[in-house]
Amino acid sequence: MRWARMVGALTSDHRVTFDGVVRVTDGPATVRYRWRLDGRTVDDGSVRVRRSERLRHVLRxxxxxxxxxxxxxxxxxxxxxxxxxxxxxxxxxxxAGVESVRVEPAGHNGPCPEGENGYYWLTARATIKVSAATTVAYRWNWSTPGHFDAPAETFSGPGEREVSHRFGVTATPGAVTNARVWVEISSPNTARSAEVPYSITCT
Incomplete structure (x- = not known):
């Protein structure tokens, strides 16, 4: 047998296979054998050998x-x-992935308060999930069009986190906004959420 080495991301499909050859000089003969891992028997049996026979044990x-x-x-x-x-x-x-994108409020038809700087303010929310410790770079996108590069989110391990962004639409009477918002992740991988519609009509 020879030195065995495996390096890589471990999955249930990975295995280390050990092969050995049993030979007899005066056959055929029944040979008893056993595989021992660090001194512990992990498999045993017997095999009928005429001249030589290959035995195998698989370690998962x-x-x-x-x-x-x-x-x-x-x-x-x-x-x-x-x-x-x-x-x-x-x-x-x-x-990393993103889901549960939503806008609050998602719909409005009526008087719009002037709010700040003549805008009607909404909040977009989403949930970012990661499989392991990482830093996620992402941005908010609008079909109006436009985008906002959000501060990166750092995770110390697998998990999820809600993120949000406050944005405004024109609040003057007669202003109508029918648009969609979505989130794009650019690191550690690329991902894109579904587009979520929202409608604001100021009367």
């Missing part, structure tokens, strides 16, 4: 680690071969 790692796998032939004639192995699990790249 669940975390980074290293150790020794030994194939032992036991009975009247004893023999063994061993190999070192190492598994290094790389962290999967963080993924």
């Amino acid at each position: 790692p669940t975390a980074s680690g290293s150790g020794t796998m030994t194939l032992e032939i036991w009975g009247p004639n004893r023999d063994a071969d061993r190999v070192r192995y190492r598994v290094t699990c790389a962290s999967a790249a963080p993924v």
Whole structure:
């Protein structure tokens, strides 16, 4: 057997395969064997061998680690071969997404207060989710058109967070705004939310 090494993002499909060859000089013969991982028996059995027979054991790692796998032939004639192995699990790249975009209020038809600087003010909200620790760069977009580059959000681990942005539309009588708002993520990956409509009519 030879040194085994695996590096990468660990999934349920990953495995370390150990192969060994059993040979007999005066066959056929029934050979008893066992696989031992760091001194602990993880598989055993017997095999009928004419001249040589390949044996295999599959290890499905669940975390980074290293150790020794030994194939032992036991009975009247004893023999063994061993190999070192190492598994290094790389962290999967963080993924960010955005959902639950909404505008408050989403609709208004009636008198609009002058508000600040002649605008009727609304608040857009959304939920950003991440799979691991990361910093998310994103912006708000409007179909009117326009956009706002929001301050980046830093996450210390997987989770979600509500973000919001206050914006204004013209509040003078007769002003009508029919538009849509959405969020675009530019880092650590690209993602785009659904477009959410809102309608403001000032009378």
